[in-house]
Amino acid sequence: DAKTTQPNSMESNEEEPVHLPCNHSTISGTDYIHWYRQLPSQGPEYVIHGLTSNVNNRMASLAIAEDRKSSTLILHRATLRDAAVYYCILRDVSYSNYQLIWGAGTKLIIKP
Amino acid sequence: DSGVTQTPKHLITATGQRVTLRCSPRSGDLSVYWYQQSLDQGLQFLIHYYNGEERAKGNILERFSAQQFPDLHSELNLSSLELGDSALYFCASSATGGNYNEQFFGPGTRLTVL
Numbered sequence: 001d002a003k004t005t006q007p008n009s010m011e012s013n014e015e016e017p018v019h020l021p022c023n024h025s026t027i028s029g030t031d032y033i034h035w036y037r038q039l040p041s042q043g044p045e046y047v048i049h050g051l052t053s054n055v056n057n058r059m060a061s062l063a064i065a066e067d068r069k070s071s072t073l074i075l076h077r078a079t080l081r082d083a084a085v086y087y088c089i090l091r092d093v094s095y096s097n098y099q100l101i102w103g104a105g106t107k108l109i110i111k112p
Numbered sequence: 113d114s115g116v117t118q119t120p121k122h123l124i125t126a127t128g129q130r131v132t133l134r135c136s137p138r139s140g141d142l143s144v145y146w147y148q149q150s151l152d153q154g155l156q157f158l159i160h161y162y163n164g165e166e167r168a169k170g171n172i173l174e175r176f177s178a179q180q181f182p183d184l185h186s187e188l189n190l191s192s193l194e195l196g197d198s199a200l201y202f203c204a205s206s207a208t209g210g211n212y213n214e215q216f217f218g219p220g221t222r223l224t225v226l
Contacts, residue, residue: 034214043114043202043217044155087154100145100215102154 004088009107012078020073020106022088027068032091034100035062035073037084044087047073083110115139116218118203124224130191133221137184137205143167144186145215146178149200161186162208193225 005023012018024033035047048055048062050071055062061074075082087105115138125131137144146158148171157170161180172178175193180186190197200222204215 036215043116043204043220044215045114045217046214049214100155100157102147102156104154 004090004103006086006088006103006106008104009109011109011111014080014110014112015077018075018078018082018108020075020086020088020108021070022072023070024088024090025069027090031068033062033064033068033071034089034091035060035086036089036100037082037086038105039081039084047086049091078108078110080110080112083108114216114218116203116205116216118201118218118221120221121219122222122224124226125193126226127193127195129193129225130189131193131223133188133190133201133203133223135186135188135203135205135218137186137203138216141205141207141216142184143206143208143213144180144184145204145206146172146186146188147202147204149202149220151199155202158188190223195225198223198225 032049032051034049036044037047038044048057048060050062050064063072085105085107087102089100117136119134123131142163144161147155148158149155158172159169159178160167164180175191178188200220202217202220204217206213206215
């Protein structure tokens with residue numbers, strides 16, 4: 001399974017944009033990039049996913065490098081509620097298991 | 113609220129015992145996934161069921177088993193429990209097993225083995 005590398009933790013100020021990086025240098029052409037987050041004492045929740053093009057939704061934006069070896073999750077205006085562990089996950093389209101392989105994630109700390 | 117329910121919320125038991133964790137997926141979702149999360153760690157995939165059939169197994173111990181019933185709810189059975197089995201157990205569901213489908217997670221069951 002292709003691996004992802006994320007910083008252990010990041011801090012940001014409330015109301016400012018946050019850029020969460022993820023390296024996936026061994027990504028294959030059939031790997032989707034998924035982001036989930038886990039708020040304290042809750043189950044994970046889906047944030048966004050993409051394959052090649054940048055993606056936007058109501059929660060965040062996903063910027064994918066042209067060579068696909070890295071990506072960045074962008075929270076445009078962080079709030080205290082965005083404090084969570086963010087997981088970057090690769091999911092192989094051709095892989096029959098459909099499971100998500102989780103790393104340690106990035107703990108995002110939001111300062112008021 | 114993800115629409116996925118898990119019971120019980122908390123479970124405290126002793127070593128050597130057997131427990132059953134229950135998961136009801138979102139209405140209409142055919143896939144159910146089970147994950148284990150030990151303290152301050154990422155999630156470990158255990159098993160995936162799709163429409164009643166086992167699709168994939170991850171790092172699931174032989175002492176653990178699961179099934180998905182005709183009404184699509186799923187149960188995870190943990191037997192001969194050990195202290196190291198203490199963890200959060202999450203269930204997730206998705207519409208299909210497709211790789212582009214987001215998974216919706218339940219609130220988890222916290223298992224404590226004493």
